[in-house]
Amino acid sequence: MIDIIYRIGHFVLITVFSMALGLLFMGIARKIVARIQKRYGPPVYQPYLDVLKLFGKDAITHGFIFDFGAIMALGGVIATLFFIPLGSWQLYSMEGTVILVIYLLAIASLGMAMGTVGSGNPQASVGISRALMQMLGYELPYLVILFALIYRYQTSSVWGLMQAQAGSFLNWNLFAYPLMAAVAFVVLIGMMGKKPFDSMIAPSEIGSGPVVESGGKYLGMLLLQKSITIIIELALYVNLFLGGAENILIFTFKMLIVWVLATMFGSLFPRFRIEDGIKFFWKWPLGIAILQAIYIIT
Amino acid sequence: MNNNFVKGSWQEILDWAQNKSINMLHYCTGCGAIELPPTMTSRYDMSRFGIGPAATPRQADLLLVTGYLSTKTLRRLIYTYEQMQAPKFVVGFGSCTINGGMYWDSYNTIKQLDKYLPVEMYIAGCMPRPEAILDGLLKLKKMIADGEADGYQRYQDNLEYYHQNQEAVLGEVQRTQ
């Protein structure tokens, strides 16, 4: 019984922590992009204020599916937190969590898709169709990498993969398989929807895509969902390629470095058109991933 | 749209949050909009105050009426305003929104903005400089924080007055709710 209370407490702690950290990271990203653009940019705690304001505003619902979509997106993403080790915190570390995480992330995107279809705005539907196509784009190389790793370390639990890199930093996967880490980094940018691959929320083409109809608390929920997604994807990358960390501080620091690099890299490039984005994913990243996989298998 | 306000401290917190982060609708209705890019981008950078552009009316709190309004734009502006969520604010830029400005004898522009939409404040200028815009927005933030920015409330209370004026100029206007 105590075990359940402990797990619930642990779960609530992780959710709140990752939300707060995610928003902080978004604030830092805005600051970095601002500095590149020769300006000061909003204060770092600005996302917290945005979320608080959004929850204070009225919002128009477009029917049950629209509401359910937002909740499902947030719920799906929080569910994936169970299976990702954040430094030493770990809820479930059984086998197969890698596949489970990929599957749950897909649920979150589908939730958002359902919500936007409910909104009935053509620009939203164009946006969400782009998001799903882009998912298709980056899922392929990512799966190849994951299967390669699973095959290499003979375990399909994220915790297991993270433990496999224990010991000195030399046997982090980043150094063991640098090419695969680079591909994963590019895929990471695609998954987070950062700059070169953000055609799904392109304001100048389709008026901020799927979220075009959601204001007030719906936008607040989607913002939180985005913050948790950032933390999840960064955590996955750090666990798989930077060997996780003993305590949460080092883990956060590693995530921060990866996040800053992704932001800086992203702010230089205009966005791909959706089909160019997918072609890009299927050309280089997929090729390298397959080569790396073959190298591992033989 | 019955917005039930919970009076007391919760409202103050919301007002405080609202003034810290304002989303300005990216819709340049008139010629004054040319002074918005310098204000939004690196030279005067209004995002320092938490004010940033929003692509759609749903996400926007602040509607800047930058200068004159032709009747065609007025119709779309009313649809936009009604799509925005309370609390929402309208700020009038330049002389055209006060008394017709340069186009006081033009057959296609409206002369007084506050007959059609509730206006929080006016910024003098033709068109106002970025510094004047920032002064205005800072004053707006203070007003929101003190809970004085109640334009949307005024719009609700005398809806009939606004609808009448709008129909006087535009003929029939499609109402959402």
Place this chain on the structure above:
Amino acid sequence: MRNEKDLLQLMNAHFEPLKLEIKRKQNVSVEFKKEELIQALSFLKSHSYRHLSTISCVDWPEEGEFELVYHLFSYDDLINISLKTRIKRDPGIFQTAKEIWPVAEFYERDIHDFFGVKFKGNDNLEELILENWQEIPPMRKDFDTRKFVNDKYEWRDYNGQKHTD
């Protein structure tokens, strides 16, 4: 590479223009009867005057006429030629130049919006710039914009402070 005089001689040779005028360097204006104008347009187009800048309309209420002015430019001669013609004000009908320059359809639509001139052959003449406009076309001289504004809108008197003498 014709100069202004050659161009006028060319016009004289092929049409009976009512008036020929060299306005300034590289600027010529020729006035035609209404019947001849459209042929003149296509004739000039075939003689290197392929650029149609715009079509202007001027309202002469005393003479009861609209004056249509077609501005052409040649990238070889580098000369600007304004072809003018007069049409009666009340029927206000003229042939379209759509077949020669498809873009003329929109210039004609714009003139229809503001002057009420109907162009035979240009079928989509519905409102381009104005939106459900009930008055007479606004750019006509007999449309008094100040009276219209006085009736439809009122100006602010700054609760009594504005001193209007």
Place this chain on the structure above:
Amino acid sequence: MDKNTQTEIFFGPNHPGVPGNYGINYEFEGDTVTSARANAGHLHRGFEKLMEERIWIKNTALVPRICVEEPDINEMVYAMGFEAIGEIEVPRRADYIRSIILELARIQGHIFSIGGNAAGIGQYTVMHWGTLTRDYLLDIFEEITGARVYHIYIRPGGVRQDIEDETLDKILDLMDELENERFPDLQKALFENPNAQKRWQGKAVITKEEAIEMGATGPVLRANGVPHDLRKMMPYAAYDDVEFEVPTGENGDAWDRIKIARDDMLQSIKIIRQLINKIPDGPVQADLGNGLKYKIPKGDAYVKIESKRGEYGYYMVSDGSLKPYRVHVRGASTPLGLYGVREFLPGTRIADVPVWAKSLGICPPEFDR
């Protein structure tokens, strides 16, 4: 295309991707536009009617408001129209100052539209830099004319006030700064950026025949290798005293047009330097007598100059009274904004609609007037 696979999108007038207050209603299937039509008229203030109500000098304040990106072009064409009908000689120094102002306006117009194009494809960094650079040019304008955007500076008969020497030096310093720091940054960040090249190359192609047929001029025409520039073909102000090349492109796509915008700016810097070095002394305003009683004989004239988007012309008619009898404004992007949308937009991808609209430099107040 049967109805159920077709959806209509109102792209504008309230849309970040659209240039100014202007709507393009297009139908699309899958990700390609099938038919489109311009929804113009949102910025119509009836300029031509207002101008007929005001005496000549008053219109100098009204005219720059027509096109907000390039107010000086309107002031210049209005002044040239007045001088053409009235056969008024402008002092040589005024011609030089006018050319300097027009070239400065061209640079700020181009840098702003390059920023706009970059924002259209998501490169916000260049948009911020572009607007920042433009703001330094506005400071110069403020120093010369007394206002940031609407200068009301070029007046029939010359210019309003003289440019002091230290302002001329400031202009030269700014030109150096642009050429040595800001433009190289821009070159690397945008023009050598593979994504940007991919997003613009081959998009929104308008061939030479289509452009000439439609009456489109400026970068749209020059992108097809045709060096047509009114500053060379019909020299006005002080353009006959300066040498400069007319940049051209090859295949008439968005990429060439944006490259022309950049090369135009480099040429403008060259022109401004020559003008400032050779500027003569003397008065800057012809003596036309009492401002309230400007009067020119009966007559009409079509005057046009090279704005950054192409030919910008006024057809002005005077009946010898104190007020213009008729002024017809021909904006540079009129053919594109109305006719071009219907003819050349179908077939482009949805993602490229903002690229299409912004790279062609559609400026709605020009045809709404």
Place this chain on the structure above:
Amino acid sequence: MANDKKSIFSPVTAFKNLVKKPETVRYPAESNDAAKRYRGFHINDLEECIGCSTCQEVCVNDAISMVEMLDVPAEEGQRNERPQIDYGRCCWCGLCVDVCTTGSLEMSRDYSYIDLDPDTFIVTPAENDINQVEHPLGYLRDQSSDLLDLKRIEMEMLEPEERIDSFIEIVEGFSKEQAEKEASRCVECEICTETCPANMNIPQYIRGIFDDDLEESLQQIYEDNPLPEVCGRVCTHKCEGVCALSHRGEAISIRWLKRYAVDNVDSAEYKQVLGTEKIEQNNKKVAVVGAGPAGLSAAHYLSVMGYQITVYESKEKAGGMMRYGIPEYRLPYDALDKDIDYIESLGVNFVFNTRVGEDIELKELHENYDAVFAATGLHNGRSTRVPGTENNNVYQAVNLLADIARGKEVPVTKRLVVIGGGNVAMDIARSMARIQKDKYGEVDITVTSLETEDIMPADQEEIDEAREEGIVFKPGRGPKEIEINEDGSLAHLCTNCCVSVFDEDMNFNPTYDNSDIENYECDMVIEAIGQGGDNSYIDDQFEIEYAGPRIKINDYSQTSVNWLFAGGDIARGPDVINAIKTGHDAAVGIDKYLNDSLK
């Protein structure tokens, strides 16, 4: 054109900005204030502003309107109205600053004014702008941005050598282009109308000249002034003194424009233009005593109203002081006759060589006519009565001028002295100079006056032109005595220094300093120190009230005797235009009196 190589690493230059200081102006902490020439909110110097409303006329957006300012006095040459600017209309174009006639309206560098209530966006700018905060000056009009045409059109005049030889008119008058260019300078602010004693519609008739519509000009002139040819030449033109353009430039030559308008309309068309072909008579009769400017003006307006007018004139021709007081080089007789002939053609009959009081009594006029207008003017020269003035070589200027006008032979000597500082002194001095030049070949005339040159009543142009014609001025001298030789001829005029002319409350009581004596040899002295009138023809028969030396009249020129109206120098001086004004008021008064709507 750089070769646009594609490379994924070239955008990396952007990262250098991470270390550099951002270029944001962190307003409101830091602020680069507006440029030197910035067009901000308006400020206006209320003392310097004369309320001429030219800014209102040039305002593009009808943003400026004139507001009554009670604490500002509405004296000569300015109104008590000041511009009020509606910032719900203003577009900060600065045209009002460019056109401001006094240069009082300026622009500060302040640009920020925000308010919830739109009704506060209106202000009457004073020395602080709408924010009531001191701000540095912004946009300043300069020589090339000035919208006013400050330079007057040069009027061709005869050269001094040429004009001394004859009595031909000096001022040649405007050509068509000159007149239209001069007329184009007028900003139609109507400040001159309020200052002109006759309140003539000056901007209206100048606009007629500008529009090349001289009929319109003539109608506008004749509304208030029936003697335009005269006034076009000799009026004291107070209007040009207060003309709005005179503050920063040269006033408009209003007088010469009036002359141009009237010169170029053929007198045959007058009736047709002024619509006086047929005037329905109302068979009432009015007598006018004296055919001077006042008499003629009353005669004209009464006859236009349909009254039957008879003018009794003591001299042999009509014109009064205009003919017999003003020499021909200033007012040619054909111009004077053009005005008089038109008045005569309206049906006014003149009775010459009949002096009321001698040939006919005022009582008879009272019986035979419904009303009488007395305008006999001041024709007797006053004398200084210093010792020696009784000598026959001492003459009165007025009599000499009358004789010159009649073409009679006038005694003139090689050297002569004129005592007096007004226009009459100038006229007689310059006339005698012409006669001397004609008779002796050279000019030797000295003019002494109590007043120093700056307070001499004569027009400054007259003094300058006289000096050009060789006349010597000795201002500030009091005439003490005329030395006479034994044979009756004059030796010299002995003068002392006149310290002050008027005492503190401005009435005439000169003080002298006898230690400074100067003598001027001369063989002839002409006194031109003022004229007196002989009102005996009234006083003997009727009780009438006086106000000082002049007859007391009300606004309708009615004297204390209700059927008797009076005008001109005997009732109100000092110049032609005031005479015309009193004549016009009398006409209106008589019309009211005879329709008994005046007691």
